[in-house]
Amino acid sequence: MRENKFDISIKNIPKVFFITFVIILFSPLTIIEFLLSLKRVKTVVLEKPPIFILGHWRSGTTFLHELLFKNPEFEYMSLTESIFPNLFLYFSKMLRKIMSFVIPETRPQDEMKMNLDFSGEHDFAIANLNSMSPYSGSYFPKNQDYYNRYVSLFDVSIKEKRKLKKDISYIIRKLSIKKNNKQLVLKSPIDTARVDLLLEIFPNAKFIHIYRNPYEVFFSTKRMHQKLIPIFQLQNGYLDLDKFIIKTYRDIYYKYYCDIHLVPEGNLVDIKYEDFIARPIEELEKVYLALSLEGFEDAKPHMESYLESAKNYNLSKYSISHKDKERIYSNWSGIIDTMGYEKPIIGD
Numbered sequence: 001m002r003e004n005k006f007d008i009s010i011k012n013i014p015k016v017f018f019i020t021f022v023i024i025l026f027s028p029l030t031i032i033e034f035l036l037s038l039k040r041v042k043t044v045v046l047e048k049p050p051i052f053i054l055g056h057w058r059s060g061t062t063f064l065h066e067l068l069f070k071n072p073e074f075e076y077m078s079l080t081e082s083i084f085p086n087l088f089l090y091f092s093k094m095l096r097k098i099m100s101f102v103i104p105e106t107r108p109q110d111e112m113k114m115n116l117d118f119s120g121e122h123d124f125a126i127a128n129l130n131s132m133s134p135y136s137g138s139y140f141p142k143n144q145d146y147y148n149r150y151v152s153l154f155d156v157s158i159k160e161k162r163k164l165k166k167d168i169s170y171i172i173r174k175l176s177i178k179k180n181n182k183q184l185v186l187k188s189p190i191d192t193a194r195v196d197l198l199l200e201i202f203p204n205a206k207f208i209h210i211y212r213n214p215y216e217v218f219f220s221t222k223r224m225h226q227k228l229i230p231i232f233q234l235q236n237g238y239l240d241l242d243k244f245i246i247k248t249y250r251d252i253y254y255k256y257y258c259d260i261h262l263v264p265e266g267n268l269v270d271i272k273y274e275d276f277i278a279r280p281i282e283e284l285e286k287v288y289l290a291l292s293l294e295g296f297e298d299a300k301p302h303m304e305s306y307l308e309s310a311k312n313y314n315l316s317k318y319s320i321s322h323k324d325k326e327r328i329y330s331n332w333s334g335i336i337d338t339m340g341y342e343k344p345i346i347g348d
Helices: 010-043 061-066 081-083 090-103 122-130 134-138 141-147 160-180 187-195 194-199 215-234 241-262 273-278 281-292 296-310 323-340
Strands: 053-054 181-185 206-211 268-272
Touching: 010 160, 010 206, 053 061, 053 187, 061 181, 061 206, 061 273, 081 090, 081 122, 122 134, 122 160, 122 187, 134 141, 160 181, 160 194, 181 187, 187 194, 187 241, 194 241, 206 273, 215 241, 215 323, 241 273, 241 323, 268 273, 268 281, 273 281, 281 296, 281 323
Parallel strands: 053 181, 053 206, 206 268
Antiparallel strands: none
16 A cells, blocks of 8 residues: 555545455464464475466466366465465464355356365466566556556566565475475466566476466456456556556566576476467376376376366457457567467458
8 A cells, every 4th residue: 555655545445444444353263373384384395396387367277277287286376375375384274264164165257166165376476475476557557557566576676576585495494394395387478578587496396387368368357357457457547458468468478488497397288278278188197297206197087077067168269350469469479479369350
């Protein structure tokens, strides 16, 4: 609030009081957990490097994540753990009881079923620890550009970058303790632009990049923001969503394609969303082979069971005009060409 000069709309003041009340209520527990876990977090050694799922929002990252951690040898960050990064180690049971009363049955943006074990993103945790995440702009949309600095990190100070690295390391090491040091599979679309930073923390990290038709990603992302921003925002004012999405996508993929040469050979694999949706098990087998992961045959029945439970999920479809394709291509042409998607015929 101080960063945003206390620019809060009157109708959202009750929301501000509620958030403040929760912070005050949990602060003593936060201090207790920090003191109890400090030594354990500093000394824990990850036996296996984390696996990071990369890809822009609405590119199938959640579906891929859900399938991957069906492997009993993998673990992940739940939604509850991502919302309460300061409390999930020792107060998990209490948090789950609280969350059971407030968690919706489906995600607002796509009607995907949710529960207490639904996967979360570690950038939710980062936003709650230090606000150095574009997600913080959901509360203050007038200042979204300020928080979007934390996507590419080009305009971020050395001190801020050091703090961000420290908190990412803290969250993941703490999660490793909670998950009995199993190999972690983590998902946050913003990581697509942070490959270099993640390698500085975890030099042997493995990466799975999933990409989708950019024309569909544009409209799906727009729909997501239209549904989510009103839920979180604390001030009046709206983003120019078209401009915001175009710039963020371009920033993320400019940084991604600049950084992927840093990844050691055998630690990065690309998946095309359309192939993955059509043949999920076959595509995942390729991922296991490319990254030298173990346990595919043991994980396969669990993945097949999940696919059976999700078979009635309806994918959103978009009717995209040629004019819109031309507009999107004019802004993302290099990325679209690199990914191998269609180039609209000018003047068609």
